Amino acid sequence: MAEEDSIERVERTELPAPMISRKEVSIWAILKNCIGKDLSKITMPVMLNEPLSFLQRLCEYMEYAHLLTQAAHQETPEDRMKYVAAFAVSALASNWERLGKPFNPLLGETYELQRDDYRIVCEQVSHHPPVSAFHAESNDFKFHGSINPKIKFWGKSVEVNPKGTVTIEFPKWNETYTWTNVNCCVHNIIVGKLWIEQYGKMVITNHATGHVANLTFKSAGSGAKHLHRVEGFVRDSSEKNIYFLYGKWTDFIKCCTAESYSQYIKQGTRKNEDGEAADSPNGTPKRMFSKLNSFKLSSFRSMSIQDNDSIPPLEQETNEIPKSDSAYSLDVPDSTLLWSCKPRPSNCEEYYHFTHFALQLNAMGKNMKPPLTLCPTDSRLRPDILYLEDGNLDGASKEKTRLEEKQRYTRKHRKSTNGDDWTPRWFKHVTSPYTKTEDWNYVGGYWDRKYDIANTIF
Ligand SMILES: CC(C)CCC[C@@H](C)[C@H]1CC[C@H]2[C@@H]3CC=C4C[C@@H](O)CC[C@]4(C)[C@H]3CC[C@]12C
Numbered sequence: 001m002a003e004e005d006s007i008e009r010v011e012r013t014e015l016p017a018p019m020i021s022r023k024e025v026s027i028w029a030i031l032k033n034c035i036g037k038d039l040s041k042i043t044m045p046v047m048l049n050e051p052l053s054f055l056q057r058l059c060e061y062m063e064y065a066h067l068l069t070q071a072a073h074q075e076t077p078e079d080r081m082k083y084v085a086a087f088a089v090s091a092l093a094s095n096w097e098r099l100g101k102p103f104n105p106l107l108g109e110t111y112e113l114q115r116d117d118y119r120i121v122c123e124q125v126s127h128h129p130p131v132s133a134f135h136a137e138s139n140d141f142k143f144h145g146s147i148n149p150k151i152k153f154w155g156k157s158v159e160v161n162p163k164g165t166v167t168i169e170f171p172k173w174n175e176t177y178t179w180t181n182v183n184c185c186v187h188n189i190i191v192g193k194l195w196i197e198q199y200g201k202m203v204i205t206n207h208a209t210g211h212v213a214n215l216t217f218k219s220a221g222s223g224a225k226h227l228h229r230v231e232g233f234v235r236d237s238s239e240k241n242i243y244f245l246y247g248k249w250t251d252f253i254k255c256c257t258a259e260s261y262s263q264y265i266k267q268g269t270r271k272n273e274d275g276e277a278a279d280s281p282n283g284t285p286k287r288m289f290s291k292l293n294s295f296k297l298s299s300f301r302s303m304s305i306q307d308n309d310s311i312p313p314l315e316q317e318t319n320e321i322p323k324s325d326s327a328y329s330l331d332v333p334d335s336t337l338l339w340s341c342k343p344r345p346s347n348c349e350e351y352y353h354f355t356h357f358a359l360q361l362n363a364m365g366k367n368m369k370p371p372l373t374l375c376p377t378d379s380r381l382r383p384d385i386l387y388l389e390d391g392n393l394d395g396a397s398k399e400k401t402r403l404e405e406k407q408r409y410t411r412k413h414r415k416s417t418n419g420d421d422w423t424p425r426w427f428k429h430v431t432s433p434y435t436k437t438e439d440w441n442y443v444g445g446y447w448d449r450k451y452d453i454a455n456t457i458f
Pocket residue numbers: 027048057092095098099100101102147149151158160162181182184186194
């Protein structure tokens with residue numbers, strides 16, 4: 001995969017400037033008139049953004065791409081499925097504590113990432129509704145899909161439904177897997193500490209063999225004992241349980257046989273064991289716990305309260321982040337650890353809680369700058385994002401407005417000249433043969449690097 005990997009990469013450990021305190025902003029003041037609305041249609045102050053485009057956020061799915069390579073190297077469909085499931089969960093780990101809003105990509109914006117073992121290209125293929133398509137490939141797998149996030153504001157919370165299907169293909173096995181990502185909810189918009197929860201069912205289907213992984217992302221709900229927990233079975237086509245997977249999307253995923261799990265349940269160990277061990281593979285999660293419990297989103301918290309703004313009466317509900325209760329942890333004997341989350345950089349609070357992987361996304365390789373290799377529509381060239389990264393809020397805000405106006409103008413002009421015909425450059429609209437839902441397929445050619453894009457979007 002590494003033909004052009006002479007592209008120089010200097011690993012970043014921080015951004016050019018730390019994030020700016022959001023003390024003067026009240027999210028509630030901005031959003032109080034938007035209850036029930038689709039947040040993608042509302043202009044929000046750039047202060048609530050993080051310096052990444054949503055296309056770059058999608059690339060964060062790839063942080064643990066080695067799990068897909070591992071999956072492709074397994075000999076049985078159930079073993080491949082357990083790694084695919086671990087990948088699907090790992091892809092969501094970067095969302096933990098990430099409470100800034102990524103920039104809406106401009107129509108036709110692209111983003112690429114080349115790593116030693118894979119490469120990925122994304123494009124914003126539709127503006128209303130916003131749809132982002134991505135296509136990743138390696139020697140062992142293809143991973144592609146399109147996401148149309150529905151972001152609704154419900155007063156106390158923001159709810160995200162990442163509509164769209166994602167697909168994995170293993171050419172060697174002639175297998176295709178699909179699933180849909182779970183919903184996510186940002187709590188405490190009005191008052192308290194913001195925190196993120198992902199919940200619901202994720203069903204991963206192997207369309208060639210009929211194997212299914214049925215994962216439940218538990219809602220913290222009433223008690224907090226289920227905070228961030230994920231569990232479920234890998235089944236074969238006769239619906240026989242083969243493996244049991246369990247863990248947390250913020251932490252780790254372990255796997256045991258369905259038999260060991262039912263043995264364990266029969267012994268009644270599930271609810272009263274101590275659970276320390278289960279929460280500490282590699283020692284990482286314990287560290288993350290203590291961090292979570294003491295997690296102070298100082299800048300965010302103050303942005304959600306403003307004295308002279310009328311704050312509606314709250315229902316009786318805690319504004320704290322629920323603490324995970326380790327007494328409910330599972331630790332089934334003979335489990336294997338499929339995935340464990342890398343710890344965040346120690347300075348991450350200053351940098352939008354970015355992972356090490358996210359810190360790299362705006363970095364410009366030495367030979368990348370156009371016309372050398374980089375496509376002129378790449379998110380790395382977006383001036384508003386770069387200004388925010390540099391800590392220049394005014395610049396970011398002005399540029400964001402300018403780009404959005406330019407986009408509106410281009411659209412109007414297009415409408416009057418050719419009836420609003422917009423065709424994405426790298427993807428085509430299809431119906432997925434597996435899910436029968438709308439999707440976008442990569443048409444190829446991006447990596448030939450012959451970019452004939454004349455009028456730039458920035
Ligand atoms: C008012 C402020 C606090 C709102 C901030 C909203 C932020 C936290 C929202 C806006 C858009 C959201 C993203 C939209 C779509 C997806 C894809 C999904 O597969 C994982 C979650 C993820 C990546 C969401 C994470 C949370 C998110 C980034």
